[in-house]
Amino acid sequence: MSQNNTFKIIDFHIHIGLKEHWHRWVHDYQKSSKSEFYERYDELTDPEKFAKHLKKHNIVKAVILPDICPITTGIVPNEYVFEFCQGQDVYLPFCTVNPSLVTHPEQELKKYIQSGAKGVKLYPPYNHFYPNDSRLYSLYELAQAYRIPVLLHTGSSVFRGSKLKYADPIHLDDVASDFPDLVLVMAHSGRGLWYDKAFFLSRLHPRLYMEISGLPPKNLLNYFPEMEKNIDKFLYGSDWPAIQTISSNIEAIQKLPLSEDSKKKILYENAARILGLEETEFFIRD
Numbered sequence: 001m002s003q004n005n006t007f008k009i010i011d012f013h014i015h016i017g018l019k020e021h022w023h024r025w026v027h028d029y030q031k032s033s034k035s036e037f038y039e040r041y042d043e044l045t046d047p048e049k050f051a052k053h054l055k056k057h058n059i060v061k062a063v064i065l066p067d068i069c070p071i072t073t074g075i076v077p078n079e080y081v082f083e084f085c086q087g088q089d090v091y092l093p094f095c096t097v098n099p100s101l102v103t104h105p106e107q108e109l110k111k112y113i114q115s116g117a118k119g120v121k122l123y124p125p126y127n128h129f130y131p132n133d134s135r136l137y138s139l140y141e142l143a144q145a146y147r148i149p150v151l152l153h154t155g156s157s158v159f160r161g162s163k164l165k166y167a168d169p170i171h172l173d174d175v176a177s178d179f180p181d182l183v184l185v186m187a188h189s190g191r192g193l194w195y196d197k198a199f200f201l202s203r204l205h206p207r208l209y210m211e212i213s214g215l216p217p218k219n220l221l222n223y224f225p226e227m228e229k230n231i232d233k234f235l236y237g238s239d240w241p242a243i244q245t246i247s248s249n250i251e252a253i254q255k256l257p258l259s260e261d262s263k264k265k266i267l268y269e270n271a272a273r274i275l276g277l278e279e280t281e282f283f284i285r286d
């Protein structure tokens with residue numbers, strides 16, 4: 001019996017924002033994906049209605065991302081994300097820290113954790129720093145202590161001003177080895193140039209994960225022929241609104257020649273585990 005329609009989903013990569021938050025070229029790209037965001041703008045920028053939209057598609061939890069990337073994509077403030085997420089249990093707000101704009105990244109992170117951040121997103125190619133930049137080590141230390149995941153953009157981007165050298169997953173090898181208890185997630189899994197490298201690194205480091213937003217699901221098994229051997233490390237994300245609809249890629253993943261167990265892991269279980277959704281209490285180490 002097919003359980004496809006009752007799969008619980010966690011979407012690990014959703015951007016929210018208003019038209020004025022993003023640069024023109026970001027909108028041009030999202031429009032070229034025929035994104036539902038533009039047709040249903042008033043509805044989908046309303047926190048309550050967007051939550052309903054997610055739940056209708058079995059998305060029970062959604063990582064919601066801010067952007068502080070003034071050179072490349074624009075600014076969706078952390079505060080905007082926290083406010084948007086308030087009062088809706090489907091949302092998991094993440095914060096972001098741009099190390100060029102703050103003196104003490106770890107103090108920023110601490111403040112955002114206290115405001116409810118469940119993780120932190122970093123944008124190395126958009127903000128022009130390497131993931132193993134020493135300015136971020138105090139932030140990694142804190143994220144490790146609080147057991148919150150760090151999501152980092154890896155791989156290509158079409159947005160103006162992006163610099164790909166900062167998007168090479170190899171720089172996460174340093175971070176993973178210096179912070180062995182830190183959960184690190186490679187957004188886009190090294191898209192374009194580095195699928196093999198991302199896959200190899202995630203097999204090597206027990207807490208380094210691959211998130212597949214922005215990759216056409218039909219190509220996943222070409223990019224990662226041994227996907228099933230490392231299936232505990234894959235996480236689903238949509239990168240909405242840079243996609244036609246919130247469920248386009250979920251449907252495509254459900255059609256892949258993978259076992260039902262593997263699909264469940266990608267679409268829900270792996271994310272639930274690293275987000276601590278299965279734990280009864282949020283444990284903070286000193």
Ligand SMILES: [Zn+2]
Pocket residue numbers: 013015239
């Ligand atoms: Zn994104």
